[in-house]
Amino acid sequence: MSGAAPQYEMIAAFRHAFGQLFDAMQSHPVFAGEMFTGTEAWLPLMDYKLAAEPSAPECLVIAIAGGTNTGKSTVFNLMLGGKYSAVRSTAAATCRPLAVMPPELASVCLDGRLLPGFLPKAANEAEDTLDRGLHPETLLVADAPGLPDGMVIMDTPDVDSIDQKNWEIANRLRAASDVIIAVLTAEKYQDEKVIQFFREAQALGRVILPVMNKADGANGHEVARAQLEEFVKAARLHHPPCFLVNHDFSLAGNYDPARVMALDGNGSLRDYLLELDATETRAAVREATLRRLVFYAEDFVERCEEQAERVSRLKEEFDERADRMARRYEPLPGAAVGGLFHEFVQSKRGRLDRAIGDASRIVSQGAVVVGRTLSRIVVSRATLESAARDNTEAKLQESHRRQVERLSQELAAGYFDTARNLDPAVSGMVVAGLDRLDTEAAAKCVSTATVKATGVSDDFRHHAERLLERWWDDHRGRRMVIEALDKILLVAPAGIAGVLSVHTAGVGLPEAMIVAGPFMEQFAARVMEYQFGDAMFDFISPWRKEQQEALARALREHIAHPALDEVLQVLDTLEAGPLAELRRTLNQCRQVSVKP
Template sequence: MPSEHASAELLGALSRLLSALTALDRTFERTGRGAVPAPVVAARAEVIDQLSDYVIPRLVQLEAPLLTVVGGSTGAGKSTLVNSLVGEPVTESGVLRPTTRSPVLVHHPEEEHWFQPDRILPQLPRTEVTTNDVYALRLVSSDLVPRGLAILDAPDIDSIDADNRQLAAQLLAAADLWLFVTSAARYADQVPWDYLARAAERASSVAVVLDRTHEEQVVEVRGHLARMMTSRGLSDSPLFTVSETQTDESGLLPRSAVAPIRTWLHELAGDPMGRASVVHATLDGAVRHNVMAAFDIADGMDAVVTGAASLHAVLDAAFESSSAQLRRQAVDGSLLRGRVLSRWQEFVGSGELLRSVEERVTRLRDRIVENVTGRRAKSDEVLESVTEALQGLVREHVERAVRDTATGWTDSSAGASSAAEEGLDRVSREVAVTAERLARDWRDRVVDMVRSQGADKRMSATFLAVGVNGVSVAVMVLAVSSEAQSRDRSLALAERLLSSIFEAAPAAALVQRAATALLEVVGTPLDAERRRLGGLIDSPARLEALRDEVRGAARQAEYARHLDFFADGGKHA
C-alpha cells in the first residue's frame, strides 16, 4: 500500500487539478464565442466527474469496501444477476425499457457509513426507498453481502433514455471493479465495447459475465468473446458464464449458476491485500488517465487563448478606430453643420450681433433690452442644437464600433458565429443616456468656465448685451471647430466677440480649455461599450493563467502518482 505521505501528496495534487479544471467554467460555457473544441469540453466534464465521484473520495478512504458496479447492455439480466449474487431480491428487474428507477447500491449493514453523501459518489442524493429519480442512489443493506464488498446495479449503458446512459457512464467511472454483463445476443454490440475499450485504456479492473447463453452456444460464444477481449486489451480480465436457466419464485438464479462469480467476489472481499490490489490498480489507472486528459485539455486551451486574442484584437481595432474618428470630428468642425450652423448663423446674424453691440451706446434703453432678450433666446437654441449634435455624433461612433466588432466576431475563426443572434451588434440602452449626459455636462462646464472667467467682465456692456449663454455659445462653436482645416466665416465673429470681452489671448485659452474638456469626456460611452463587450470574452492573460494552472496541476499530480507508485514498491502502475 502507498505510504501516508505519498497518498497525501497525491490527494493534494489531484484536489488542485480539480480546482483548476472547475475554474474553467465561465470559459467553457462560451463555446459560441470562445472556440473551445467540443472534445475538450467533454474531456473536462469527464475528468471533473471522475475526480469528484471516485478518485478523490477513494483516496480519502482507501479502506472503504470494494465498489463493484454491475453494468452492461439492455436486457442482459443485470438486476437478476445482482439479486442472485446477493442471495435475495434487492433490486427490481425492468420489464419495460428503458427502466426508469434509481440505481441500487447493496452493502453490509455495518458498512453503511462508507456510502454517506459526503463519500463515494457525493453528487448523488441518497434514498432508502424505491424512486423514479434516476439520479438518486438507493442504499440497501443486506447481511448476505460480506464486509468489504458493495454491489451497485447501474442503468443500461445503451439505454434509449439519455439520463440513464449518462448516469451509467458516471457510475462505471466510479467503480473499483466493473462487472460487465452481456449475453449471447448482445456481446458483439459496439456500445458496450466502446465502454470496455475505455476501461482497458484506464487499466480499470474489469470482469465479464456472459449471461443468458444456451448450453449449446456457450463454447462457441465464450471462445469468440474471449478473443475479442484479448484483442482489446482485456486478456487478464476474468470471464464468467451464466447459462440460460429458470429463476425461482423470488426471481433468483440457481446458486450453482452464479457460484463462481459469487465465490470470486467474496474471496476478494475477505482478502485485504487482494481487495487493495484491485482498488489500487483501478485508482492508479484512473489517476494516470485523468492526468493525461488534463494535459490534453491544457493543450486544447492553446486554441482558446489564440481565439480570445483574436476576438480582443477585433474589439480593440473597432473601438480604437471609432475613438480616433470621434475625437477628431468632435473638434474639426464636423458638428458645425446643418441645424447647428443654421442656428449659429441666425444668432450672429451675419455680423448684426456685433454691430448691435458696438452701437449699444447710441440706442435707447428699451431698444437694448428688446435686442438682448431676443439674442438670449436664440443663444439657448444654439446651445441645445450643439448639445444634440454632440449626442448624435457620439451615438453614431459607438454604434459603428459595436457593429464592426460584431461583424468581426462573426467572421472570426474563433467561433463567434452567435454574435448577431445574441444582439451583440446593437448598443446597450445606456449609450443614449450616457451620450446625453456627457453632452449636457460639457455644455454646463463651458457655461461655468465662461461665468468664472467673466466674473469681472459681467458689468461690461458687451457681456450684458450677449449674456452668459451667448458668450458660452461662442466658446462652444469655436471649441468644436478648434482643429478645423477650414472655418465658416461666421466663426470670425465669435472670435471678435470673445476678444472684445476677454482680449485675444485669454479668449483663445478659454476656447482651448473647452475643447480639452470635450476631448476628455467624449469617449466615455465608447469606453463603457468596449468594457461591456470585452466582458463577454475572457482576456488572453486570464486564459493563459488558467491553462498554465491546469498544466502545472497535472504535472504535480503525475509526479505525486509516481511517488505513490514507488512508495508502494512498484506493485501497481
C-alpha cells in the first residue's frame, strides 16, 4: 500500500515523543500515574500493530478470542485440523498466546520482525500455552505446513479472565489481529466484559466472525441463531457471517475444519477465511487502527495540555492570593519614615539661617503654637512611656510581625482548602507540599523578610522629597511652624527650656526639660506630622505599597512556591518540550490518518 512508509515514520515519531514524555514524568509518579491512566488501552495499537516495519512480510493475523472456557483452543485446533493448543476443562487454562503459521513466516516471526511487541518463542508442545512461568509478553510460535501463504492463526487466553494479566494480553492480541473469531457459548454470549471487548474490536475495524460453540442443532439451530443475533447487536457488529460448532461430546481427537461451519450452511469458517482478500482486509484494519489511535491520542494530548494549563493557572492563582493577602497588611511608619521630614526641614536650614534676623519673632511664634498644641501630649507620652525611643520602634516592629504572621497563616490555610478541591493528581502534590511546609516557620521567614525591610527605599526617598518640596511651596503658613520648630531643635536642649518657660500655657520648666531631653526628636516629628496634615496620606501610601509588595514577594517565596514546589517542577517538565513534540507528531499522524 502506498503511503505505508510515511505513516510508519510518523507513528514512530509520535511513539518516540510519547516515550520521552513518559520518561520525563517518571520523577512525579503520582501525577504520572493519573496522567497515563488509560493509555494502556491504545498504546498496544502502535506497539503491536502499527509498529510493524513496512519491510516485514505481509500476513493476515486471525485471533481466536472469547470468554473463559468457551472452547477457543478447541475451535483453534479444529480450524488447523490438529492438536496445536492444549484443551482443558479448567477455567483460564490457556495463558500464553500461540501463533501458528506457514514455516517461512515462522522463521521471520521468531526473529521478532513479523509480530512486533511480543517475545517470540518456538513452541515445543501444545501444553506450552498453559505455562504461567513464561514471560507475559511471550508469543509461542509453531508452524503448520498446510496453512495458506501469509495466514497466521492465534489461540489466545480468555478476554474476561479472573487473572487481570490476561486482559492486557487480550488487549495486545486484539491490537495485533486483523480478524477475530469470537468464540461464544450459550452461557457466555452476553457477558458484559466479552461484549465490551468485541465492541472495541469493531471500533478498531477488526473483522469479527462470531462462532457459537457447543450449539444445539434442534429446530435448525434456532437457539444458536437467536443468541448469535443478540451478540451481534450488543457488540454493534455490521451483519457479520456467523458460524457454529455442534455440541459433540466425542470431539476429542477428531479435528476436522469443516466442523466450524457457516450458520447459513455455506461451507466452513476455514473456507471463508481462505476467500477473504487479505491485502484489502489488512489495509482497512491498518487505516481504522490509525484513526482510532489518533482519536484516543488526541484525547490524551488534550488532557495533558489542559492539565498543564490548569497547573499554570494554579500558580497564577496562588500568586494572586498572596498579593491579595499582602494588600491587607497595614504597616505604620516608624522613625525611618518620620526622619525624612526632619531631614527635609534640615535641608532648608540654610535659608532659615540667612533670615535669622527675623528668626527670633518667628521662633517665638512658632514655639507658642507648638507648645500650646502639643506639649501636653508629648509630656504625657514622656511620663507614660519610659524613655527609650527604640522601645517604640520595637513595639511597632512587633505589631508588624504579628500582622504578617497572621496573614501568612491565613494564606496557608486558604491554600489547604483549595488544594483539597483540585483534581487528584494535582491535589496530592499540593497537599504534600503544604504538609511539608512548616507554616509557623514559613510565617516567621516572611515576617523576617518583610519587617526588616521597613526602612525607606531610594524610590520612596525621591517620592518623599518631591512631595515635600511641592508641599513646602504650597503651604507657606504651615511651613513656618516647621521651620520654627527646626530652629528650636537647632538650639535645643538649652534654648527650648527658655522659650517654653516664657510662652507655654501652664507647662513649667521641669516638663519642658523632659521634653527637651530624649523626646526632642519625637516631639519634633509629632509637630511635623501635625503640620503636614493631609499631605501625610499621600506621603505614606507609596511607602505602605512598598511594604505590601515586599510582603507579597515573601509570601510567594516562603509559602506559595514551596506549596507548589512539585507542581511547578511538573509544569517545567511539561513546558520543556515533550508535550509540544507530542502535539506536533500527533498532528502529523492525524494528517496521514485522514488521507484517502
